[in-house]
Amino acid sequence: MSLDIDQVKHVARLARIELGPGEAEDALAKLNGIFGLVEQMQAVDTSGVEPMSHPQELYQRLRDDVVTETDQRDAFQRVAPATEAGLYLVPRVIE
């Protein structure tokens, strides 16, 4: 299979990445190269094979339901692009 330019633009929208002039075309060629590489895996019959997400087959650990985090808002907000009164600032969403 190969992608077309509209699919690349759609995926870029889903990924919230703006593509500049010419970037979609360049991405299209390179993505199709990559999909050509991964395509060979479609030929393998994997019926009955369990997907593997962790080699040690771990289960999620449970912990006691107690407070473990301390308030570090100031430290964490120091690296934010824009804050005010302990809140993160973004452009107005609702008029």
Next chain:
Amino acid sequence: MLNASLQELASALADRRISSVELTRSALDRIAAENPRLNAFVHVDEEGALAAAAAADARLAAGEAGPLTGIPLAHKDVFCTAGMPTTCASKMLANFVSPYDAHVVAQLKKAGTVLVGKTNMDEFAMGSSNESSHFGATRNPWDLARVPGGSSGGSAAAVAAGMVPVATGTDTGGSVRQPASFCGVTGIKPTYGVVSRYGMIAYASSLDQGGVLGRSAADCAPVLSAMAGFDPRDSTSLERAAEDFGRDLDKPIDGLRIGLPREYFGAGMDDDVRAAVDAALDTYRKLGATTVDIELPNSKLAIPAYYVIAPAEASSNLSRYDGVRYGHRAADYADLADMYCKSRAEGFGSEVKRRILVGTYVLSHGYYDAYYLQAQKLRRLIAEDFRRAFERCDVIAGPTAPTTAFELGSKCDDPVQMYLGDIYTVAINLAGLPAVSLPAGFGNGGLPVGLQLVGDYFAEARLLNTAHRFQQATEWHKARPAGAGDDEGSPT
């Protein structure tokens, strides 16, 4: 002095023949002299390093020192370091100062090491050449026109050039082993889950694993021992007791069965790499090991599976960079959605964007089963190949990479060619196994060749033992690029 082994350095520090401040000063001097041409460091913390060294000297004087107290080292810039820039070599995080330490950073601090700075890397660890760094490519100390490998290329170059004796790295598809191979140093990636990922900026979480680069297996061992261990803050961290990975270094390897995968010795490997690897295997036979031919029949599926799973997980992990809580925010935008799109367009480099787009696509509606799920099934087949192989051998050996270090710029525009260079390393991450790359000789142009040793789960001590015995019988790991100093002598 900086070319001495960690054991020699530790004993010189313990006997007060040298202070940590002196040792750290000489590392900082080397970095100042070499970094303009190598670009191995993206941040150097002279003041912090000298303060940590003075504190280490106090511990040494008080008799409270451990084997790593006062040893200078560098962290790959993927590890969060409190109060110090942590950029992942991305414009997105160019101004990010971490509010906390990664587990690995905290562990090595506790062990008394002296952090001198952060090393360059491929942006967000996505690359095999260090050329995708926002801060410019690192150069290979053996040949400045060539790449150091990636993504831990800055760490590999720093160790090779004698700037620091050891450095940390991370390995998602070969990012510790391949640069170790290209720069002629030793690198180990442990079993998935042995080193905590807390504070290690995520690329592909089911594959990412911290590791060490050093001049020898004996140097890597104590650093890995200090940084490993259970950490409840990483949900995939394994609940295992602390281990001394250097405990078996000197064990004889008589009767060790070394498996040689047919698939790793076929076409695609350069002749000079093959010659060095064959000679290394002869050395092992002389040391009493036997070699046995094995098969890893699903090897050819590793690259396709990896280049689905890694981008899929990357697209999810990197969705956090939205220009709101940290990281780059565009200056001009129309509304919130536009702010996301522009901030991400400006903050990420082209390889990172490419992998996010691939990952977004394979996870998008209607394609999940055909790509991500299929890749995870292949992952099991690949892991099963290794399980069967380890019924017939103790370690698996082969080349780390099909070539020696390639020229800067030669693969930049062709991601598929770049990806194919990971042919011998990615399967190990998919299976979650430990592996080492060690210097095995030199190829054309005097460029280092790496031998990869793969162990069964939790066989780190055996891998380091196998590498160490080789390094006691050979001198390859002692060779230094021009300009890296030639003092091999013991500390004075």
